[in-house]
Amino acid sequence: MELLIPGLALVAFMIWASTRIKRNAAAAFEPETIDNDGFVIQKPEGFLHVLNDDSGLAFRSYSKEVGTIGKKDVRQATAEVQIFDRENLRTRKTAIAGESESVISETPYVDGGEKAIVIETIRIEKGAEFTVSYKLVTRGKRLFELRVSVLSENKDEFSGKIESILDGFRVK
Numbered sequence: 001m002e003l004l005i006p007g008l009a010l011v012a013f014m015i016w017a018s019t020r021i022k023r024n025a026a027a028a029f030e031p032e033t034i035d036n037d038g039f040v041i042q043k044p045e046g047f048l049h050v051l052n053d054d055s056g057l058a059f060r061s062y063s064k065e066v067g068t069i070g071k072k073d074v075r076q077a078t079a080e081v082q083i084f085d086r087e088n089l090r091t092r093k094t095a096i097a098g099e100s101e102s103v104i105s106e107t108p109y110v111d112g113g114e115k116a117i118v119i120e121t122i123r124i125e126k127g128a129e130f131t132v133s134y135k136l137v138t139r140g141k142r143l144f145e146l147r148v149s150v151l152s153e154n155k156d157e158f159s160g161k162i163e164s165i166l167d168g169f170r171v172k
Contacts, residue, residue: 029064033168039081039144042168044161047079058083058144063158067151069128077150077158079165084143089115089136092143096121096134104131111171114138118166122152131155133162137171144171 031045036059043049043061050060059081067076084092097103100121107118116137123130128151135146146169150158 034059036081038083038139038142038172040168040170040172041079041081041146042164043079044164046161047077047165057081063161065154067128067154069126072126074126074128074151076154077148077161079146079148081169082145082147084145086141087143089117089138089143092136092145093117093119099123100132101129111137112139123149129153133166135166135169137169139171 029046029048032043032049034041034043034049039058041059046064047061048064050062053060057080059079061079062075063077065076066073068074093106096119100123102122104120104122105118109116109118114137116135119134119136121132121134123132130149131152132150133148137144137146146166148162148165150162155162
């Protein structure tokens with residue numbers, strides 16, 4: 001009997017902790033606005049923003065869903081922002097075309113009075129085909145590159161999220 005009360009307290013604590021962990025984990029995949037140094041991005045539902053990342057990227061997130069390449073699991077979609085100092089739009093566009101199997105489309109436009117372009121490509125990585133959308137925006141001597149990559153077989157199910165990420169990316 002003397003072990004029953006501490007045992008019940010321990011079980012109650014474990015249930016409370018488990019519920020709290022599940023709630024916090026689910027909240028991490030909710031949509032949110034990330035206001036970073038130099039840009040703002042809208043992270044859609046189902047993507048996790050990687051914090052304390054040591055990749056050198058200004059922003060990195062990935063989808064909750066996992067796909068398979070051979071015997072290896074990979075995220076079905078990723079979104080990354082990289083900032084280049086003293087890189088121009090034409091040079092980066094040429095580099096992207098060289099890294100890709102094919103360029104599907106290019107749409108130039110003006111963002112806040114400066115040059116910008118959206119490029120969609122096909123890229124083969126680790127034996128799988130990815131559709132990669134780039135949004136390149138210049139601000140002064142800096143070039144901001146948003147890169148959204150999705151396994152091509154899952155492109156249709158992620159098309160709305162890809163559009164929301166591209167539309168929700170604004171350079172300050």
